[in-house]
Amino acid sequence: MALMVGAIGVVFGDIGTSPLYTLKEAFSPHYHLQPTHDTVLGLLSMVFWSMMIVVSIKYVAIIMRADNDGEGGIMALMTLAKRSLPRDGRSAYIVGLLGIFGASLFFGDSMITPAISVLSAFEGLKVAAPQLESFIVPGSLLLLVALFVTQRFGTEKVGKVFGPIMILWFLALAVIGVINIMDNPHVLNALNPYWGLKFSAKHFFEAIFVLGAVVLSVTGGEALYADMGHFGARPIRHSxxxxxxxxLVMNYMGQGALLLKDPTAVDNPFYKAVPEWALFPMIALATCATVIASQAVITGAFSVARQAMQLGYVPRMRIQHTSKDTIGQIYIPAINWILMFAVIMLVLTFRSSSGLASAYGVSVSGTMLIDTLLLAIVARASWGKLKYIVLPLCALFLVVDVSFLVANGVKFFDGAWVPVAIGITVFTFLRTWRRGRELLSAEIQKEGIQLDVFLPGLMLSPPTRVPGTAIFMTAQRGVVPHALLHNLKHNKVLHDRNIFLTVETLTVPFLDNRARAKVDEIGDDFYRVVLRFGFMETPDVPQALMRLADCSSICVDPMDTTYFASRENIEASRHKGMSFWRDKLFMVMHRNAAPATSFFRIPGNRLVELGSTVQI
Incomplete structure (x- = not known):
């Protein structure tokens, strides 16, 4: 029960605030629909069955079975799909591109969700007090800025009240829905898919386009899968x-009942369904709910950024842990300020939830389509006889996802270009960083000296030995680290004990400490050490090295240890590697990335950095 309360507070914030704007957007002038009896029932039927097919069946019943050691989300699903394919094959490469583009679209969603949610909550002022309409945009901006500024304090304390507030929010949705349904119980006929099919047959082109509004009812469905690792599948399913x-169904039906009774309420059916005496309390509760929804998606952006960082798609950034007890509660300043700037620009540009609704659906439907394709790959390769049930369902999901994507694509010039542009931009950055790192590693490997050849020659006439342990950080296991060569060239000494350290990130979320380290003794007090971390972990190299005594003869004293690391200076070349502009972009990203030593928590007072120039 405690996990269910926590899940309600964190996981369902996005989808739980969809009633604020879904039906309102469906009847916007953009779609040229009138709130007639058949149209209202048809739209409600489409909303209900979209939630059943996309959320209840696709995500909750099926995709949540595809967990990577308990973790979910598009990065975990991509990892599972790649694991089922030949490692260096073209199909694995394409799956990797799909997963990264889906993650890029998620960042677009992380920018639009806070803007549209908070704006839609404040728009209740137009119903309760029309004279306050001019306060909607400034009030939304103030709240959003406050939300981002307070991120550095963490969500642990606020998170304790998220669950009860969201439970109150959902109960309020249900009560408002029931009150309006009692005035017109006939609206419950919309649960019959007949009305959705009838509407689609009668208004074929309108039905295709209006899916761009219907998809708003399932935004946040991916969050159920992404947050599975925090709460587990069963609490999320039961909740x-x-x-x-x-x-949610009762509230949508209640809004429909109101429209059947009073078609003039079409400009804001959510707030006009609320009794007049409860308007201001409902606006306050809606504001709290939208803040919680925004908080959840911002926290999700931090989590996805850390996963991408660990998998080598994002430059290393400074990560702050905001909880002593929960490792998942993190704060990444660079991501936070980028999101805040983007959200402010979106609010100032679109100025209403209806304007943002045109931009919202593309990123959501694009991510859902990629999830379906990855699910089909995982099911086909790993699910045995179950695949004969899942694969036909994937065909149904594909039809629904493509329909949503096409419906939103029609609104490209009305704002749908925004998430597409954000996704392409983020994707370009991620792929440039990954490819640049591969080229950099290849150049270092090509110019490097093989360790097995270098050390025997060095020990024929060894330099002076000095007390202590030297740890040379290197990404290439068999190559002499540049830092060692520079140390020998300039200082002409060698420590009593020398460790060549490589840190690897695996495609599993977490790793047992017993499998953390691999130690190979080379001879003459030289050791090769590989430390492994899961992609959901934050690497702490000094702490992991202190535990080497448990699995080897090495005992690392932190006060007697010096870390040596190379800091490469990148030069772009027109005749090799990536396009010249991408080389330049990688140079800028590399220059501004946090040093590996900081990311790995190497103490600055025990560190020596030595530079080298590499041309890519």
């Missing part, structure tokens, strides 16, 4: 089936 879904 959705037995509490969240019924509350």
């Amino acid at each position: 959705w089936y037995y509490f969240v879904l019924p509350c």
